[in-house]
Amino acid sequence: MAEKYIEMWKNLGMDIEKHNELLNILGQYYTAVYLSQKNRPKGMGYFDFVVSEIHGLRIKELNDSRKEGKKVIGAFCIYAPEELAYAADATMVGLCGGTDFSVPDAEAVLPRNLCPLIKSFYGFRLNKTCPYFQSSDLVVGETTCDGKKKVYELLNELIPTYVLEVPHKPHTQQGKEFWYKELEAFKAKLEEVTGNKITAEKLKESIELINNKRKALKRLSDLRANNPAPISGLDALLIYQISFNDDVKRFTDKVNELCDELDERVRKGIGVKAKDAPRLMISGCPMAIPNWKVHSIAQAAGASVIVEESCVGTRYFTNLVEPKSDNLNDLLWAMVEKYSQIPCACFTPNDARIKSVTDLAKQFKAEGVIYYTLQNCHDYNVEGVKVDRALKSLGLPMLKIETDYAMGDSEQIKTRIEAFLEIIQEKRK
Numbered sequence: 001m002a003e004k005y006i007e008m009w010k011n012l013g014m015d016i017e018k019h020n021e022l023l024n025i026l027g028q029y030y031t032a033v034y035l036s037q038k039n040r041p042k043g044m045g046y047f048d049f050v051v052s053e054i055h056g057l058r059i060k061e062l063n064d065s066r067k068e069g070k071k072v073i074g075a076f077c078i079y080a081p082e083e084l085a086y087a088a089d090a091t092m093v094g095l096c097g098g099t100d101f102s103v104p105d106a107e108a109v110l111p112r113n114l115c116p117l118i119k120s121f122y123g124f125r126l127n128k129t130c131p132y133f134q135s136s137d138l139v140v141g142e143t144t145c146d147g148k149k150k151v152y153e154l155l156n157e158l159i160p161t162y163v164l165e166v167p168h169k170p171h172t173q174q175g176k177e178f179w180y181k182e183l184e185a186f187k188a189k190l191e192e193v194t195g196n197k198i199t200a201e202k203l204k205e206s207i208e209l210i211n212n213k214r215k216a217l218k219r220l221s222d223l224r225a226n227n228p229a230p231i232s233g234l235d236a237l238l239i240y241q242i243s244f245n246d247d248v249k250r251f252t253d254k255v256n257e258l259c260d261e262l263d264e265r266v267r268k269g270i271g272v273k274a275k276d277a278p279r280l281m282i283s284g285c286p287m288a289i290p291n292w293k294v295h296s297i298a299q300a301a302g303a304s305v306i307v308e309e310s311c312v313g314t315r316y317f318t319n320l321v322e323p324k325s326d327n328l329n330d331l332l333w334a335m336v337e338k339y340s341q342i343p344c345a346c347f348t349p350n351d352a353r354i355k356s357v358t359d360l361a362k363q364f365k366a367e368g369v370i371y372y373t374l375q376n377c378h379d380y381n382v383e384g385v386k387v388d389r390a391l392k393s394l395g396l397p398m399l400k401i402e403t404d405y406a407m408g409d410s411e412q413i414k415t416r417i418e419a420f421l422e423i424i425q426e427k428r429k
């Protein structure tokens, strides 16, 4: 890929040498983790192609559209209201970092004991190896956890950063009214940046566009409840990750095509793991691309990963925006209702998440839950106490894994997951 896009990357101000280093590492990692899997659905071919062109063709598409006046908005959270961005005729892309490649650059500025997701994205902006960052006209942060909130102040020194204030009790009436005002303010910001007016008609269209994407992802997720699961956890995770960067309409069509193939697999009883493979749910912090660490270890240990209670997972697509009418006010209120149902651990109290974990465990017939928390993520780490209690009441074992993006603890995680799978096997007896 490198040669034909070098001019484009130079024009984006990227560090070409360092970026080549990154591409080499990612290419090898992807081949080892993904392309070595057996019995993958044919439909994964499209997503492999997207990954192979993730810094190439997709960036070219974004920059071609920028030449025609379309803006690119970068985001870090599923609370960033993408429907508004598309209604302003902009494109929204995910900027969360999922690799330790950029962490040392961030650590030259930031404290080391900070969440790796935050260090990773900030490092990417510093070292100029993320073409999505380099292509963004505006980035939108949000006041979820303290680490992100403070890093956005520093990020604003490097790229225009707009911060949405997210209510920490979003399900209350007061929280909803506050969020409505934030949506209005963000709408005005987008209109200013893009020069386009967000009309009711445009917003209705973009709500439908994004709802269709969420529906396709939910369809994919629901298919994994079958035994055997027709697609691996790794492949499903990859699709959820790509959902933040690919063209929305094309992506939705491709996910639905893949689901047609998976329907057929389910009818024929074709799976990627044996029917008696232990069924694991993963719950916790989001796994930004290319964070495939825990899934690949669990899969190699013999587990079938069947659902992710995560923002790169069910939290993103469980609810839709469902307006009561076509007027702008109702459309915005429908967005308020949808977004206030995302159970992020930053919120309090967050009983909806505990319920969601237990509901999903039942729906997917999970036999065990890996509670995944990134180092220094206090919100998910502490909330693990309540999740553990709720799972215990269902008689389900939970394994808590607190890790970062480095591979140094892989062996230790492997040993712990293998022991966990043995506990599940014992329970079956």
Ligand code: BJ8
Pocket (backbone or CB within 6 Å): 076, 077, 078, 079, 115, 116, 117, 118, 144, 145, 146, 147, 148, 285, 286, 311, 342, 344, 345, 346, 374, 376, 377, 378, 379, 380
């Ligand atoms: S809605 S989960 S995407 S904030 S950055 S909280 S891992 S210490 S990402 Fe998130 Fe939105 Fe919530 Fe979802 Fe912890 Fe790290 Fe903070 Fe993180």
